[in-house]
Every structure is written in C-alpha cells, then in structure tokens.
Amino acid sequence: QGQLVESGGGLVQAGGSLRLSCTASGIIFSIIPMGWYRQAPGKQRELVARISSGGTTNYADSVKGRFTIARNNAKNTVYLQMNSLKPEDSAVYYCNQPTIPLPWGQGTQVTVSS
Numbered sequence: 001q002g003q004l005v006e007s008g009g010g011l012v013q014a015g016g017s018l019r020l021s022c023t024a025s026g027i028i029f030s031i032i033p034m035g036w037y038r039q040a041p042g043k044q045r046e047l048v049a050r051i052s053s054g055g056t057t058n059y060a061d062s063v064k065g066r067f068t069i070a071r072n073n074a075k076n077t078v079y080l081q082m083n084s085l086k087p088e089d090s091a092v093y094y095c096n097q098p099t100i101p102l103p104w105g106q107g108t109q110v111t112v113s114s
Contacts, residue, residue, distance in 0.1 A: 001026055001102070001103065002024060002025065002026040002027035002097075002102040002103070003024070003025045003026050003102075003103070003105070004022055004023075004024050004094075004095055004096060004102055004103070004104070004105035005022065005023050005024075005025075005105055005106075006020060006021070006022045006093060006094060006095055006105050006106065006107055006108040007020070007021050007022075007023075007108055008020040008021050008108055009092075009093060009107075009108030009109045009110045009111075010109075010110070010111070011111045011112075011113065012085055012110075012111070012112055012113070013112070013113050014085060014086055014087055014112055014113065014114050015084060015085065016085050017081070017082060017083045017084075017085065018082045018085065018110060019079060019080070020036065020079065020080040020082065020093055020095075020108055020110075021077055021078075021079055022034070022036070022077065022078045022079075022080075022094075022095030022105070023075070023076055023077045024076045024077070024078075024095075027076075027097075027102065029073060029076040030053060030073035031053050032053060032097050032099070033050060033051065033052045033053055033097060033098055033099060034050070034051055034069075034071060034078040034095060034096070034097060034098075035047050035049060035050040035051070035069075035095065035096060035097070035098040036048050036049045036050075036067075036069060036078070036080045036093060036094070036095050037093070037094045037095070037096060038089075038091035038092065038093045038094070038110075039091055039092050039094070039107075040090060040091040040092075043091075045094070046060065047060065047098060048060045048062070048063050048080075049063065049067055049068075049069035049080060050069065050098055051069045051070070051071050051078065055071070057069050062088075063082075063089075066082065066083050066084045066085075067080060067081065067082050067083070068080070068081040069081075078095055080093065082110070085110075085112045086112060087112045087113065087114045088112075089110060089112050090110060090111050090112045091109075091110060092107040092108065092110075093107060093108050093109075093110055094107045
C-alpha cells in the first residue's frame with residue numbers, strides 16, 4: 001500500500017517563501033496525478049494544486065500565480081513552491097493522488113505570520 005511523507009513546512013513571515021516536498025513509496029508514482037491539499041483549523045481540506053502524470057498543472061484561484069507544483073518521477077517526489085505567502089495560507093499541507101486517494105500522510109504545518 002502506498003505511503004506519503006510530507007516535509008518542508010515551517011513558520012514564515014508574510015511575503016516569504018517555502019518549498020514543500022512529498023515523497024511517495026509503494027506506488028508507481030510516474031503514472032499517477034498528484035495534488036497538494038491544505039486544511040486550516042475548522043475548515044475542510046481543499047485541493048490547491050494538481051499535476052498530471054505528464055506535467056500539466058492546475059491551481060486553485062487562491063494560490064494561482066504564487067504557488068508552483070512540480071514533480072520528479074525519478075525521486076518519487078512532488079514539490080510545492082510557495083511564494084508571496086499570506087496569513088490565510090496557514091494550514092497543514094498534505095499531498096495525495098486526486099483520483100484514488102492513498103492513505104493520508106501526517107502533513108506538514110505551514111504558519112504565516114502577519
């Protein structure tokens with residue numbers, strides 16, 4: 001069964017940047033789409049960025065132009081480069097397959113101070 005491990009979160013000031021990583025194991029990573037999700041306290045988990053197996057990307061309007069999703073199939077890893085961070089970006093960030101979700105990882109906390 002697949003396993004996902006997220007890393008790279010932290011505390012950053014508004015306007016700053018972070019790069020998140022998610023490494024997958026137990027799956028044929030290169031043939032599946034991947035996405036980054038986030039969940040803030042009291043809110044539902046939302047998909048913020050998606051990348052197809054071929055590299056096509058899609059973004060939620062709230063992060064478009066600020067976040068960039070990328071993948072390295074040789075490393076079974078998907079990344080989320082987050083620039084111009086805002087306090088409302090604070091959340092626990094998770095990666096997963098948008099079509100048939102795998103067991104969720106522990107996520108990585110992102111906190112943006114104003």
